[in-house]
Amino acid sequence: MNGEANTIRGDAAAPAPITSDLRLSVNKDVHPITVDTRETLLDTLRERLDLTGSKKGCDHGQCGACTVLVDGRRVKSCLTLTVTVDDREITTIEGLAGGDSPHPLQEAFIEYDAFQCGYCTPGQLCSAVGMLAEAQDGWPSAVSEGDGPVVLDEEEIRERMSGNLCRCGAYPNIVEAIRRVAP
Amino acid sequence: MRPFGYQRAASTRAAVEAVGAGDGAVFLGGGTNLVDLMRLGVATPHTLVDVTRIAPATIEETAGGGLLVGGGVRNGELAAHPLVRRRYPVLSQAVLAGASGQIRNMATVGGNLLQRTRCSYFQDVTKPCNKRQPGSGCPAREGDHRNLAIIGHSESCVATQPSDMAVALAALGATVHVEGPGGPRAVPMPGLHRLPGDQPQRDTVLGPGDLITAVELPPLPLAARSRYRKVRDRASFSFAVVSVAAALEVAGGVVRDCRIALGAVAHVPWRAETAEAALRGAEATEAEFTRAAELELAGARPLPGNAYKVPLARNLLVRVLTDLAEAP
Ligand SMILES: Cc1cc2nc3c(=O)[nH]c(=O)nc-3n(C[C@H](O)[C@H](O)[C@H](O)COP(=O)(O)OP(=O)(O)OC[C@H]3O[C@@H](n4cnc5c(N)ncnc54)[C@H](O)[C@@H]3O)c2cc1C
Ligand code: SF4
Ligand code: FES
Ligand code: FES
Numbered sequence: 001m002n003g004e005a006n007t008i009r010g011d012a013a014a015p016a017p018i019t020s021d022l023r024l025s026v027n028k029d030v031h032p033i034t035v036d037t038r039e040t041l042l043d044t045l046r047e048r049l050d051l052t053g054s055k056k057g058c059d060h061g062q063c064g065a066c067t068v069l070v071d072g073r074r075v076k077s078c079l080t081l082t083v084t085v086d087d088r089e090i091t092t093i094e095g096l097a098g099g100d101s102p103h104p105l106q107e108a109f110i111e112y113d114a115f116q117c118g119y120c121t122p123g124q125l126c127s128a129v130g131m132l133a134e135a136q137d138g139w140p141s142a143v144s145e146g147d148g149p150v151v152l153d154e155e156e157i158r159e160r161m162s163g164n165l166c167r168c169g170a171y172p173n174i175v176e177a178i179r180r181v182a183p
Numbered sequence: 184m185r186p187f188g189y190q191r192a193a194s195t196r197a198a199v200e201a202v203g204a205g206d207g208a209v210f211l212g213g214g215t216n217l218v219d220l221m222r223l224g225v226a227t228p229h230t231l232v233d234v235t236r237i238a239p240a241t242i243e244e245t246a247g248g249g250l251l252v253g254g255g256v257r258n259g260e261l262a263a264h265p266l267v268r269r270r271y272p273v274l275s276q277a278v279l280a281g282a283s284g285q286i287r288n289m290a291t292v293g294g295n296l297l298q299r300t301r302c303s304y305f306q307d308v309t310k311p312c313n314k315r316q317p318g319s320g321c322p323a324r325e326g327d328h329r330n331l332a333i334i335g336h337s338e339s340c341v342a343t344q345p346s347d348m349a350v351a352l353a354a355l356g357a358t359v360h361v362e363g364p365g366g367p368r369a370v371p372m373p374g375l376h377r378l379p380g381d382q383p384q385r386d387t388v389l390g391p392g393d394l395i396t397a398v399e400l401p402p403l404p405l406a407a408r409s410r411y412r413k414v415r416d417r418a419s420f421s422f423a424v425v426s427v428a429a430a431l432e433v434a435g436g437v438v439r440d441c442r443i444a445l446g447a448v449a450h451v452p453w454r455a456e457t458a459e460a461a462l463r464g465a466e467a468t469e470a471e472f473t474r475a476a477e478l479e480l481a482g483a484r485p486l487p488g489n490a491y492k493v494p495l496a497r498n499l500l501v502r503v504l505t506d507l508a509e510a511p
Contacts, residue, residue: 015186037231040218061286073259073288079218080289083189084233100448118402131284135275139263142279147268162419163283180412 022086026051027095035082042066042077045092053093053122064164067123067130068092074130075142076163093122095130104181105129111179116168124164128178131160135182152182184222188230192237195362195394201232203364203392204427210234210394216287220299223309225315238293242267245502248402254293254360254395258348259284261292271400273409273428277351277448280413283420293395296349296359296375299386300342300450301422303327313339314383321383324486330424333485333492335449340383341486344376345422350446351411353454354428357400363393372398373444374450381481386450404433405440408510412503413446414495423447425496431507433467433511441504445496455479458500472504473497 017036024031026049035044042059045051045068057065059078066078069091096103105128108114115121135150143159144150152160157175166174188483192198202208205496208231211217220226239253242264250266261267262278278287281295304310311319323341325330331341352359353373361368375387409430415421426446432439438501441462443455458479465471476497481492 017186018188020189037187038184059222061215064285065287066281074285075289076215076285079213079215079286081189081211081214081218081231084214084235090490130288134259134263134284137263139259140268140275140279141284142276147265158282161418163285 016035020082020083024049024082024086024090026090027087027092028089037081037083040078041068041080041082041085044082045077045090051092051094054126055122057120057121057123063120063123064127065120065123067127067164069126069130072130072183074127074135091126093126096125103129103146105132105178108177108180109174112173113170114173114177115166115170120164120166120168120170124161124166126175127161127164128181131157131178132182135160151157152179154179157182184224185227185229187221187228189233190230191233195237195396196417198232198234198237199362199392199394201230202394203389208232210293212238212255213286213289214289214294215282215290216294216298217463219411220306223306225299226307234293234394235291238291238394245399245402250400252292252398252400253290255340256292256395257288258282258290258292258295259287261348262287266401269402269407271351271355271406271409273354273406273411273430274348274351276411277347277413277426277428279410280423280426281347290336292348292398295346296352296395296398297387297389298346302331302342305342306444314379314386316344317382317384324394327488328486329488330422330447331489332449333483333489333496334453334480335451335486337379337381337383339381340450342379342383342450344386344449344451345447346452347411347413347423347426349376350426350444350452352398352400352429353452354409354430354442354444355400355403355406357398359395360397360399361389361393362396363390365395369399372452375450377455379450381448400415403430403442405442406430408432408507409442410503410507412499414499425492425499427496427499427503428452429500429503429507431467433505433508436467438465438467438471440486443479443500443504445479445500448492448496455500456480462504467504469501469505469506472501472508475504476500 057063237256
């Protein structure tokens, strides 16, 4: 972000949008882009960068369909203003695979049939990637006991993935797929 | 959403001055509450002053054996910090009991403390609400108040303070460090949040431009034996219906010292000083824990739709204290 947002003066009754010129780094590509300060990262990704993998379920932080990674940590892109992340590295579902080979979690989701309609799946996958990194860093969850290394059993995975809802109720297979990839 | 400007403050002073001018600029932390309230039309700032690059994001030991937690520390980092887990398990557990992994990665310590009530009328701009629009009335009293306050509320507002973290900080007697237009000051917990009285629009004692720079956890050996327990409508990712933060020190079957706070029962994290006083020197038995809990809740004034919270709070407190007394 280059200092203050640009102010565009318009008619006094309806306040004019305020924009900002950014360079946004998404899946290692840098996108020069002018955004309205009100734009959320989810809308920028979907409507401006044509990265429509991230989904809008609730737009209030409650469902997890919009989950992406910012500097490797999972966040909700529907509550992230785009202007706040121009100096961060953003990874979306489109950036998880390495070239032509899917991410191991993507393979596991297919193998264990971890979705039905698929709407929540990109968010589930990005969240699971972030969750595995947190566990790797020794982060506890509400159901962890003691301070030993994290063991990702079913209870732990369910608790750690509770920010991602699935209307189709594919939870048992989602948990199973993640368990197969967890160390 | 109304258009707004966005700035990244270069220093604490600059941030305080930008917001302290009182012309519609507000601080932005992780945005998990503020952005949502802006989308709902409840908050209409004209400028966001992003403090996530300047509010310290470090956790440091203090001279006496306490910890200084920067106001910009993300909730997930706080809960995972080894010294927080060892010295103040109640705090780590309270943070982990709140929201979801994604939200905890975004939410800051300062923003968490100042998150606003989840009262559904407050969030709905088509409804009256004294907190959102002073003098417009409080529909919750006659309407949906199933999860609102049972103690310390007023005619004008029966909302609850929703932060889990704040309940643990109230029990621990943490100090909130604030940098304001008049300089730095320290606000003891509980004491940051205020009862609604006839000014429910004011959640806390802070004013415009008061920036939370850090939260200081006092040296408190008994906190090594502490825990947080939360009752909610579903097993995870849900706000509290009632919660308890407690630390207990027992010697020879007698309570030597304790710290207790209740969550989701009031407009503030409710420090249970009456119960604490009743327990110091008492036998560490379920009967005594029940007596103390009942004394604390004697002042409860539930509404018709939330009377269930009184026995729930009592039973939860007794259960937490019993577990702490029995823990190896
Ligand atoms: C779906 C969902 C579920 C949730 N569940 C829970 C739950 O179970 N338990 C729980 O405790 N919380 C829960 N939360 C709330 C969440 O914890 C808060 O939204 C979060 O802690 C706010 O922190 P933030 O940094 O994002 O604050 P922001 O949204 O950025 O700011 C909140 C307020 O604090 C002010 N502010 C921010 N930083 C500072 C500072 N340093 N100094 C002074 N003022 C500042 C802002 O101006 C604003 O008024 C939930 C939220 C969502 C969306
Ligand atoms: S309880 Fe408070 S926040 Fe809720 S409607 Fe009444 S005044 Fe508003
Ligand atoms: S769309 Fe972001 S959490 Fe639902
Ligand atoms: S697969 Fe349909 S919502 Fe999860």
